[in-house]
Amino acid sequence: MTTTFKQSVHVALSNPGESGALEIRDATLSGDLKPNFVQISTRALSINPVDYKMITGELNFNKKPLPRGFGSDVAGVVEAIGSDVTRLKVGDEVYSDAIGFTPFGEVFRVPESKVSLKPQSLSFSEAAAIPLAGLTALQALRDKGSMKSGAKVVIFGGSGGVGSFAIQIAKALGASEVVTTSTNEALCKQLGADRVINYRNETASEVLQSSHYDLVFDTVGGYNHYEQGVKLLKSSGTYVTIVGDGVSLPKLIPRLLWRKFKSNFTSPGYQIFLTDSNSSDLDVLTQLVNEGKLKASIDSTFQFTDEGVREMFKKQMSGRTKGKNVMEVKK
Template sequence: MKAIVSEKYGPPDVLQLKEIPTPIINDAQVLVKVHAASLNYGNVVLLRGKPFLARFAFGLLKPKYSIPGGDISGTVEAVGKDVKQFQPGDEVFGDLSLSGWGSFAEYVSVPERALVRKPASLSFEEAAAVPMAGVTALQALRDKGKIQSGQRVLIYGASGGVGTFAVQIAKAFGAEVTAVCSSRNVSIAKSIGADHVIDYRRDDFSRQTERYDLILAVNGYQPISVYRRALTSNGTYVMAGGSGAQMFQAMALGPLLSMCGRKKMGNVLHKANQKDLVFLKELIETGKVKPVIDLGFKLSEVPEAFRYFEEGHAQGKVVISV
């Protein structure tokens, strides 16, 4: 089979399209013929080996997982004798980040817990855009943020992969949503249901006087003090991405600031979860959530896709058609 292989850490140029053996499944695995995949921040960490601490999970000197790619959609080709949930011909999508990665390939072998049946209403490309970004947004809002109907929720970085899902999920929970994005993305934010949109290029967020019950930061950078000031007296701030400084402040200062008063400041780390993916599937099937796709690339164009993704201006998700 053809696959994108990375034998060392570095820029997208280290990625090579190679012919390698098709994986063989064991009794508890599913062989999936991959139709599409997508890019996430975790893919960049796996590619570059940065931040350095990530290497303790991904391989200290070289990548432990030579085929990148976490999100997947495709068709079940074969199943092991112990597999209960799927059979050949099933259309599936899933998250391989806890199962060895490897979706940038024509085939992949995975445990059934990593997969869910694909919503019939989505194309393979749309389905591949969902897992990591959608589950991150869900876990940040529902589990960490404890979102409630009627709350005022602000999504900072609302036009990227996680952000576009977060706006829609927050609306599905009954929140009043304010999206923060650049001028070119205002129309996208409105089209996915944002009640209010702040153009950070025209309006200085640090000077605004509105207060929010829940703030989710998924891109950009604002000092944690700015986010804290924008919260209601018992509001919650959750960091799910952004600049290195924003991540450091949320993880290092967030717990300390949470001890002072009733405001909660923290971060969320995505964790693949089949039940959460099923929950997202149900939101998709009821029309409450729909993936937003920016650009598509072929498997042979994965290095180019990484270069585009790392520019940080994607409107929604970047997908790979396999």
């Protein structure tokens, strides 16, 4: 059986850095559903910096020929399951970080291992804002940063998608102090930050006590943040980044390898990583939502049209998003 649906696709790289390379086209799902996959009817979508960086060519992980689908965060309803699926059933309301499975459309297929029941208290739009950014924040603090209760934490970029979740998750994990950098003090304080440093006026290393913090989580990137961060950390602390220095991969890789090597012999530690999309950690995020410790901060909502897709990417690429942008897919 073949299903025809609307999918947002990446058409060309003729205008790198511009959202005009995107449009909505008809696509098809055909063939049997793989045994461990589920088919999901989409209700809401969200994107992250990795989405537009792959489209502009800044990151080039996707080697499939153009036009091709893209996307990461999604929330919707299970409409079919494979023969080996055990946790989910048709009709379940779910959410997923489905990066790599082209979820930016009306329907898509993804392994069950990357899907979790969405928090019942959240709308589809709120749920779609969480997966990739929430998973990234959780894994950065809990796993890469080995954060313990009572830790003192600095988060560069607290009002962005990942940063807004990192503030909340740090508090949920028992941080005694969370400092963040942002121009949006009200939002960061609302999310739980103890102190907000306006990076336009001063740097964290200028106003904070050196060698005082257990963990620095950088969601912004740039060598200047690395320089600031290592000054703030205790000798036993860890600097975690998801961005690096914000330069091209050929320049970035030698720097990262050197810092990682050096951290094996001197302090503080250094960690850079890619998010692991999995249902177990999504369940952790769901529990935090249910306990009232985690919520999605939504900047703007768009509709699933050609114009809406381009406007959403334009907003995301502006660097002015506070929290997450989401897109509603009408049914």
